[in-house]
Amino acid sequence: MRDVHVDEIRGAVVRLCQEATVLLPNDVLQALKRARQREESPLARQVLDQILRNAELAADEMLPLCQDTGTTVIFLEIGQDVHVVGGGLTEALREGVGSGYREGFLRASIVDKPFTERINTGDNTPPVVHTEIVPGDRIRIQLMPKGSGCENMSRFTTLLPGAGKDGIAEFVVRTVEEAGGNPCPPIIVGVGVGGTAEYAMYLAKKAITRRVGEPHPDAETAAFEADLLEWVNALGIGPQAVGGRTTALAVHVETYPTHIAALPVAVNLQCHSARLKEAVL
Amino acid sequence: MAELEVRLPLSDEVIEQLRAGDSVQLSGTVYAARDAAHKRMAEAIARGEAVPVDVRGQVIYYVGPTPARPGAVIGSAGPTTAMRLDPYTIALLEAGLKGAIGKGGRGPKVREALVRHRAVYFLAVGGAGALLSKHIRSVELVAYEDLGTEAVRRLELDGFPVIVCNDVHGGDLLEQGKAQWQRAAG
Numbered sequence: 001m002r003d004v005h006v007d008e009i010r011g012a013v014v015r016l017c018q019e020a021t022v023l024l025p026n027d028v029l030q031a032l033k034r035a036r037q038r039e040e041s042p043l044a045r046q047v048l049d050q051i052l053r054n055a056e057l058a059a060d061e062m063l064p065l066c067q068d069t070g071t072t073v074i075f076l077e078i079g080q081d082v083h084v085v086g087g088g089l090t091e092a093l094r095e096g097v098g099s100g101y102r103e104g105f106l107r108a109s110i111v112d113k114p115f116t117e118r119i120n121t122g123d124n125t126p127p128v129v130h131t132e133i134v135p136g137d138r139i140r141i142q143l144m145p146k147g148s149g150c151e152n153m154s155r156f157t158t159l160l161p162g163a164g165k166d167g168i169a170e171f172v173v174r175t176v177e178e179a180g181g182n183p184c185p186p187i188i189v190g191v192g193v194g195g196t197a198e199y200a201m202y203l204a205k206k207a208i209t210r211r212v213g214e215p216h217p218d219a220e221t222a223a224f225e226a227d228l229l230e231w232v233n234a235l236g237i238g239p240q241a242v243g244g245r246t247t248a249l250a251v252h253v254e255t256y257p258t259h260i261a262a263l264p265v266a267v268n269l270q271c272h273s274a275r276l277k278e279a280v281l
Numbered sequence: 282m283a284e285l286e287v288r289l290p291l292s293d294e295v296i297e298q299l300r301a302g303d304s305v306q307l308s309g310t311v312y313a314a315r316d317a318a319h320k321r322m323a324e325a326i327a328r329g330e331a332v333p334v335d336v337r338g339q340v341i342y343y344v345g346p347t348p349a350r351p352g353a354v355i356g357s358a359g360p361t362t363a364m365r366l367d368p369y370t371i372a373l374l375e376a377g378l379k380g381a382i383g384k385g386g387r388g389p390k391v392r393e394a395l396v397r398h399r400a401v402y403f404l405a406v407g408g409a410g411a412l413l414s415k416h417i418r419s420v421e422l423v424a425y426e427d428l429g430t431e432a433v434r435r436l437e438l439d440g441f442p443v444i445v446c447n448d449v450h451g452g453d454l455l456e457q458g459k460a461q462w463q464r465a466a467g
Contacts, residue, residue: 057412065357066409066410147408180385236461242302243459
C-alpha cells in the first residue's frame with residue numbers, strides 16, 4: 001500500500017482547474033492548425049484563425065479560453081494499492097475545484113436545485129466524478145472543464161440489436177446535423193456503443209478524452225471512426241456553422257459488450273475548446 | 282460578403298445594408314444578458330412592469346463572462362448559444378430590439394420575427410472568449426446583480442468581430458453555408 005495524502009490531491013485539482021481552462025492541449029491545437037490548412041471556405045478560415053489566435057492569447061495572458069469554464073468533470077483512476085489518508089477523497093476533489101475556480105477567476109456556472117430556484121453554488125462545485133479502480137499504486141486525475149453548449153447536444157438511443165454500423169452512423173450524423181452551430185464546431189464527436197444506457201454515455205464522454213485523431217486500437221472500429229468523420233464533415237456545417245469542410249476534428253468510438261437484446265448508442269459532443277489536463281500522483 | 286465597420290446603435294440604413302455572411306466590426310454600446318436575465322425580463326413584461334433596459338434600438342449580447350482579474354475590464358467573454366433565448370426574443374423584438382449577438386442558429390419563429398421587426402442576428406465566434414474580451418472597453422452593471430455572471434451589464438465594444446447570420450431580407454448564413462459546402466457522403 002502507498003499512502004497518498006488528500007492535500008496532494010486537492011493541490012493537484014486546484015492546479016488542473018487553472019491550467020485546463022487556459023491552455024489548449026497540444027493535440028487539439030495541432031488538429032485545428034491542420035484543419036485551417038485544409039479548409040476551403042473563406043468564412044470558415046476566418047473563424048479558425050480567430051480560434052487559433054484565441055488559444056495563443058489565452059496562453060500568453062493566462063486568460064480562460066472560453067467564458068464557459070464548464071462543469072468540472074473528473075475522471076479518476078485509483079490504483080488498488082493506494083491508501084488515501086488525511087481526510088475524505090470526495091471532499092478533497094470538491095475543495096480543489098472550489099479553490100481552483102475562485103482563485104483562478106473562473107466562472108461559477110453550477111446551480112443547485114436545478115428545477116426550482118437554480119441557486120449558484122458560487123465556486124463551480126460540486127464536480128462530476130467518474131472513478132475507476134485499476135492495478136497499481138498511483139492516482140491518475142483527468143480534469144475536463146466541459147462547456148454546456150456542447151453538452152446540451154448529447155443524445156442517446158437504443159437501436160435494434162441488428163441495426164449495425166448503418167444504424168449507428170445514421171444516429172451519429174443526425175445528432176451532429178441537428179446540433180448545428182450550438183456545440184461550437186469544429187467538434188470532437190464521442191460515441192459510446194454497448195453496455196447499458198448510462199454506461200454508453202460514460203463511454204461517449206470517455207471517448208473525447210482520447211488524443212484528438214488517435215485511431216481506436218481495434219482496426220475495424222478505427223475504420224468506422226474514419227467513415228463517420230467523413231460523413232459528418234460532408235454535412236458542410238463548418239466551424240461555428242458558417243459553412244465549410246471542418247465540422248468535426250475527429251470522431252472517437254468506444255465500445256463495450258452488451259446484452260443480446262440491446263444496442264445502446266450515446267453521443268457526447270466536445271467543442272473545439274476541448275480542454276483536458278491530467279496529473280498522476 | 283462585405284467587410285464593414287459599424288457604429289452602434291444600428292441605424293435603419295445600416296440594418297438594410299447588412300447581408301448574411303458579412304464580416305462586421307462593431308463599436309459602441311450593447312447590453313449583456315443571457316438565460317436568467319431574459320427569464321426575469323420576460324416575466325416583468327408579462328406582468329406589465331418596466332424592464333431595467335429600454336431595448337428600443339439596442340443590441341443584446343448573449344454572454345456570461347468570467348470574473349475580471351484585478352486591473353482587467355472583464356474576463357473571458359464569448360457568446361453563448363442563442364437558441365436557448367428564442368422563447369424570450371420575440372417579445373424583445375416587439376419592444377424595439379434591433380440586434381442580438383450569440384452563437385448557433387435561431388429557430389424559424391425568431392428568424393421570421395427578425396425580418397418583420399427589421400432586426401439583425403450576429404454570430405460571434407463561440408470559444409474565442411479571451412480574444413473577444415480584448416474588444417470590450419468598459420463594463421457597467423445595469424441590473425440583477427444577484428444573478429452574478431448572468432446580471433445585465435452595459436458593455437462598450439471596440440471593433441468587436443461578428444458575422445451577420447440573419448439579415449432583414451431573410452438571408453440565413455447557416456442555411457447558405459450548408460447549401461454551399463455540403464456534399465454527397467462517399
